[in-house]
Amino acid sequence: MIDAFDAALPKRLAEPVNASAYAPSNIALSKYWGKRDAALNLPLNSSLSISLAEWGTTTSISPAETDSLTFNGSPLSDGNFARKVWAFVDRFRRGQELPLAIETRNSIPTAAGLASSASGFAALAQALNGAFRLDLPQSTLSMLSRYGSGSATRSFWHGFARWDRGHAEDGSDSFARSLDVAWPEFRIAIIPVDTGPKAQSSRDGMAHTVDTSPLFAPWPARAETDCAAIEDAVRDRDIGSLGPLVEANALAMHATMMAARPALNYLKPRSWAILESLHSARHEGLFAFATMDAGPNVKLIFEDIAADDVRSLFPEASLIDPFAYSAS
Numbered sequence: 538m539i540d541a542f543d544a545a546l547p548k549r550l551a552e553p554v555n556a557s558a559y560a561p562s563n564i565a566l567s568k569y570w571g572k573r574d575a576a577l578n579l580p581l582n583s584s585l586s587i588s589l590a591e592w593g594t595t596t597s598i599s600p601a602e603t604d605s606l607t608f609n610g611s612p613l614s615d616g617n618f619a620r621k622v623w624a625f626v627d628r629f630r631r632g633q634e635l636p637l638a639i640e641t642r643n644s645i646p647t648a649a650g651l652a653s654s655a656s657g658f659a660a661l662a663q664a665l666n667g668a669f670r671l672d673l674p675q676s677t678l679s680m681l682s683r684y685g686s687g688s689a690t691r692s693f694w695h696g697f698a699r700w701d702r703g704h705a706e707d708g709s710d711s712f713a714r715s716l717d718v719a720w721p722e723f724r725i726a727i728i729p730v731d732t733g734p735k736a737q738s739s740r741d742g743m744a745h746t747v748d749t750s751p752l753f754a755p756w757p758a759r760a761e762t763d764c765a766a767i768e769d770a771v772r773d774r775d776i777g778s779l780g781p782l783v784e785a786n787a788l789a790m791h792a793t794m795m796a797a798r799p800a801l802n803y804l805k806p807r808s809w810a811i812l813e814s815l816h817s818a819r820h821e822g823l824f825a826f827a828t829m830d831a832g833p834n835v836k837l838i839f840e841d842i843a844a845d846d847v848r849s850l851f852p853e854a855s856l857i858d859p860f861a862y863s864a865s
């Protein structure tokens with residue numbers, strides 16, 4: 538099988554030039570959970586996300602004498618992050634002697650406890666595209682970024698994006714596209730619960746759930762149906778049908794994890810307390826809905842009309858207006 542990554546690149550890369558790119562982070566409204574091919578990072582189901590505007594990663598690349606990497610201003614010579622970055626870069630270089638200085642900077646507040654692999658690999662793929670003057674379309678860059686992190690496929694646009702699972706064995710049709718829906722009233726709140734490193738990476742958590750959870754079997758089909766319904770609700774800009782679907786999809790994903798053996802539980806007592814306050818407030822008429830990923834922090838979606846109530850209920854939340862970014 539021809540590797541889809543290699544097939545997208547020219548045989549030899551040109552000498553690099555300076556290039557820089559920004560990518561927003563994203564939150565899945567319809568979750569990616571479970572791979573059909575771990576080496577190619579191919580998902581069992583499609584997923585759909587909203588990007589986090591100015592919360593993201595800027596990566597700059599320049600030609601150098603030797604490879605170097607800095608993260609938020611500090612040099613990084615080893616560790617998991619550096620290894621992953623250079624493994625991804627080497628998929629482009631394929632043995633060509635083209636040393637690079639890479640500088641990457643996150644604008645995501647550390648206190649928000651959000652992972653940065655999505656925006657990180659999307660920014661890196663775009664910066665490499667610029668540095669080697671590849672001129673690849675966003676869809677191809679989205680496909681390539683998948684090798685770094687699945688959720689990165691959705692970080693190439695502001696607003697809503699959908700990652701189609703694809704069907705090709707080589708993954709050449711597994712990439713995201715923008716939904717091109719403007720919903721200026723849409724808001725996100727990030728409620729931090731625990732901002733330390735996660736107990737288990739999403740990569741390991743996914744594999745463990747697929748391998749051991751008796752509740753995983755129905756997930757891929759349900760997730761695909763949810764993704765289609767969530768896309769329809771986004772296109773209709775209907776928070777009343779979107780919110781319950783998003784919350785149910787996230788809780789169903791967490792249910793597959795909790796049934797894993799041994800159980801995988803990313804949520805903390807505070808996460809559940811937030812959900813309980815949210816549910817009580819909903820009975821009182823608040824129109825806000827929750828989603829959680831492979832960590833304890835809770836994210837809410839709602840429309841601007843509910844923003845004041847969300848702020849007073851959860852004063853520790855950061856509010857994001859995903860359609861009010863300055864174009865980057």
Ligand code: PMV
Pocket residue numbers: 564565567568569570584652654655686687688689739740830831
């Ligand atoms: O691609 P990763 O390793 O960032 O996995 C993402 C997994 C979830 O955040 C739980 C769901 C998702 O679709 O982002």
